[in-house]
Amino acid sequence: MVAAPVKKEPFYKALPWLSGTLILIIGFVLWPTLELFLMSFRAVDISGLIEGWAGLENYRALIANIDLPPVLRRTVIWLVVVVGMTLALSLPLAQLMNAKFKGQKVLRYSIIIPWAASLVITATSFKWILDPYYGMMNLILKDLGIINEDVDLLGNPSTSFIVLLVVAIFVSLPFTSYVLLAGLQSIPGEVLEAAKVDGAGAWKGYWTIIFPLLRPAFLVAAVINAVYVFNSFPVIWVMTKGGPGYETDTSTTFAYKVAFGDQDIGQSASLAVGNFLVIFIFIMFFLKLSKWRESDQT
């Protein structure tokens, strides 16, 4: 839309209206961000007292930390598997939510629950379900004939991380499915009809007509999801606390442990700065994808 050139007001006129938002964002989002960066260059003793500047010492200690490389590898797996599987499963799920059938509302409302409910509680429930003695999972697996002996999926280091991945995918699905559902709903009915040619053509029609139209929703969901998944703390913390040892830590829970467990605030801050920069890359992608400039014009 080409609008007639609008005379812009000076910023001070807008300031009273924006002040509440600016105070909160500057005071409680940007200030802690600055504090985090500063802390990563400071020498902090074990009780949290600042002893002075440390230059790059915290970063050096972080790089020398032998526990870090496996955590970083696991973080990449965490991100790729959870985001990838979430997207792959969300597409059929969104299609199902969009289909007309008896019980469609039940499905839509059920999928909302893991999104609305506290992550701590959902994770606690899974922890209980997976309890080796009293949990429901062993009971179900035995009744289905899949296992004969009780298993401790969460306690066993070879399976605990896989369990965490599954739970993380479970709680990421609702948001992504709803984003894709919104994308599907924005496709005009005639286009959907045109793509629905019977037989083998229907599949081809889906990938050549529907999927390209869904791509913006898909990319936005991927980027936002990546940020959520990277920051995901409650699922891991409630179910394994990143343990045993650092076996199931991602860089987010690892940073927490280094700060509040080992009391090495400086080193933890340097890792958190790294985490922040990773998220910042995702934000740049998000800005590229989102249409915020268009809304600026209206």
Add this chain to the structure above:
Amino acid sequence: MSVPALIVKRRIKGFILSVVGLATAVIFLFPYITMLSTALKPKSDITDIPPTYLPKEYIWSNFIKVFSEIAFGTYMKNTIFIALATMIIGLIASIPAGYYVARHHFRGRTFFLLVVLITQMFSPTTLLIGIFREMSVLDLINTYTGLILVNAAFNLAFAVWILSSFFRSIPKEIEEAAQIDGCTKFQAFRIVALPLALPGIVTTAIFIFIAAWNEFVVAYTLASQPAKQPFSVGLSLLTGYYEVKWNYLFAGSLIAIIPVVLLFIFIEKYLVSGLTAGSVK
């Protein structure tokens, strides 16, 4: 294909979709159904080996006893207070901003929107050390104020975004007419625009309320005193004990989940557009 054959085919398709759809629904409900079953069990059933799917005896009074057996009353009181206060502060900060951004072109508007959008993606989890440090400096550790301000700040972006899109959808002419009738700019906002944007304000209020209600990591870090902890922190710490009172833990969990799920369903229509900054719908 004949017409009856087509009808039969459509019915079969509908039936299959219903079966698949409801089976999927059960998967998503599974953790919460298990929670309910456990919440209704007597203490003796919890430690049955092997466990049972359903309680042998349904103890509905667990939902009352949760207030005396664990400190659930305190957790709920804290949660409600923090969530309500966060909601009010969030609205006070975001309504004028959302309105002004929707209605006016001013220098710095693009930059303001950019900052809002970028900070939407910032997460308290990454910034925890910075938040902790700031709260120590301000002496706000173990206070409601600290939690409320942090919660309000991190949910502002969504609020401003949703509100400005609601204000934009109200025709400018209505306010202009009010101004011709003698209203000041502020009166036009208060008397005309504000009531018309009520659905947007309610949506925003609910969103902020739920986000603050469920918030975990900041409260976990800042509120070490049980008297200041919301349910997310309080309940998470219960599983650390040797003997976990799972039935009470889950009775409390369900009380904490149900209201927000209902509210969430209420605002679902607007969530996607708010969380993706309008890039999907």
